[in-house]
Amino acid sequence: MKYLLNRFKSVQIIGTFQKQIDTIYAFMYSREPMRYRRRILFLFMLAPFFASISAGQTEHPVRQFELRAESPRFWDLVDKDAKLERMATGFGFTEGPVWDPAGFVYVSDEEQNKIYRVYDDGHRDELIALGDPDGNTYDRNRNLIDCASVLRAIIRIDANDHYTVLADRFEGKRFNSPNDVVIGPDGAIYFTDPTLDLPQGEKQEIPFQGVYRLNEKGEVRLLTKELTQPNGLAFSPDGKKLYVDDSKERNIRVYDFHPDGSLGEGRIFGNEAGPPHSGVPDGMKLDKNGNLYVTGPEGIWVWDAEGHHLGIIAMPERPANLAWGDPDYGTLYITATKSVYKLRTKVRGDVPYLKDARP
Numbered sequence: 001m002k003y004l005l006n007r008f009k010s011v012q013i014i015g016t017f018q019k020q021i022d023t024i025y026a027f028m029y030s031r032e033p034m035r036y037r038r039r040i041l042f043l044f045m046l047a048p049f050f051a052s053i054s055a056g057q058t059e060h061p062v063r064q065f066e067l068r069a070e071s072p073r074f075w076d077l078v079d080k081d082a083k084l085e086r087m088a089t090g091f092g093f094t095e096g097p098v099w100d101p102a103g104f105v106y107v108s109d110e111e112q113n114k115i116y117r118v119y120d121d122g123h124r125d126e127l128i129a130l131g132d133p134d135g136n137t138y139d140r141n142r143n144l145i146d147c148a149s150v151l152r153a154i155i156r157i158d159a160n161d162h163y164t165v166l167a168d169r170f171e172g173k174r175f176n177s178p179n180d181v182v183i184g185p186d187g188a189i190y191f192t193d194p195t196l197d198l199p200q201g202e203k204q205e206i207p208f209q210g211v212y213r214l215n216e217k218g219e220v221r222l223l224t225k226e227l228t229q230p231n232g233l234a235f236s237p238d239g240k241k242l243y244v245d246d247s248k249e250r251n252i253r254v255y256d257f258h259p260d261g262s263l264g265e266g267r268i269f270g271n272e273a274g275p276p277h278s279g280v281p282d283g284m285k286l287d288k289n290g291n292l293y294v295t296g297p298e299g300i301w302v303w304d305a306e307g308h309h310l311g312i313i314a315m316p317e318r319p320a321n322l323a324w325g326d327p328d329y330g331t332l333y334i335t336a337t338k339s340v341y342k343l344r345t346k347v348r349g350d351v352p353y354l355k356d357a358r359p
Contacts, residue, residue, distance in 0.1 A: 063298070066314040074302060074311035077291060078345050084316075087333075087340045088122045094335035095283075096136035096180075098144065099325025105333050106144060107340055108133035110197070115146065115157075118340050128161050132197055135180035135232075135283065135321060138353040140187055147178035149197035154178055154189060154214060167214050170222060173205035180232050180283060180321070183353045185239030186261055189214040190223075192230040192244065211244055213261050223263050227253065232284040232294065232321070236305070237350040243269060245281035245294060250274075252281060252294060252303075269307050272296035283321030285332075287347040293332065295319040300334070313343065324349025 065084040092111025104117040131150025153168035177197035208225040229248035256264030274297020284294040290305035299314040317336035329349040
């Protein structure tokens with residue numbers, strides 16, 4: 001989410017320079033000869049500039065692609081010599097990738113307020129202009145489903161590039177800002193609704209941040225409101241578990257999923273702690289074997305189905321979301337800040353909208 005990645009604390013910056021400012025004032029009124037005062041004053045004025053550069057390098061180190069194994073089993077999922085390929089760059093903030101067999105990836109740009117088709121050769125064309133589009137998925141009829149933050153709604157985009165609002169309220173109150181979306185084992189739409197992209201100046205009407213189910217009749221059911229800031233979500237390949245991460249708590253929760261679309265009691269699956277400004281849990285996907293790939297601090301965290309941390313795919317830009325693609329669904333397409341990347345793996349991705357709905 002761009003809100004999480006762009007937070008800026010001006011008070012800290014003022015505090016950093018306060019000592020230099022006090023020193024400059026004191027020196028200005030000292031009894032040193034004017035020619036010396038001018039020279040040294042100039043050096044004092046430059047000091048905060050170089051200090052800020054040094055601090056910035058410390059707080060925001062240069063990122064680069066790297067495969068970091070926490071377990072030998074990590075190499076069963078990705079080759080040690082795998083190369084990260086940047087498909088395209090120059091976006092505002094990328095989110096919500098969905099691969100299409102026609103050879104492109106749908107990508108939301110939250111800052112340029114558009115959804116694009118992005119092709120392997122790097123060129124893009126606009127699908128639709130839309131205020132702050134976020135997570136996307138196909139439904140089982142290959143309609144694109146989008147979390148439209150400014151509309152505060154779940155929408156469906158048809159083949160003519162027109163959208164229809166599927167839901168924008170729960171019990172008469174407007175959603176906060178729908179964030180990510182997935183198709184469930186029953187064919188219903190499941191989505192998170194944090195306040196991360198609540199439009200500026202608009203009121204939060206629902207007093208919590210929930211996870212919801214939307215059926216084909218347009219009926220919205222609250223599944224849980226226990227998360228502080230729900231974000232990415234995904235189902236296990238067998239459809240028996242729902243994973244939801246919490247960006248504020250920096251953890252992943254797992255719920256037993258029942259045939260009627262309800263959830264059992266949630267429990268902590270894993271924690272993704274990291275240094276400040278390195279990223280938070282966001283989008284997630286699973287492979288056919290039940291391993292999780294969750295964006296987080298420094299890159300994409302890889303977990304097995306039992307909650308063991310297998311490794312990190314460190315990224316050159318902060319990743320927000322990812323999707324499986326290519327004809328065998330063995331490639332991860334990754335949206336990361338201003339770019340779109342892809343990484344070939346050794347596994348096959350689990351893609352919920354390709355499955356038949358359970359009765």
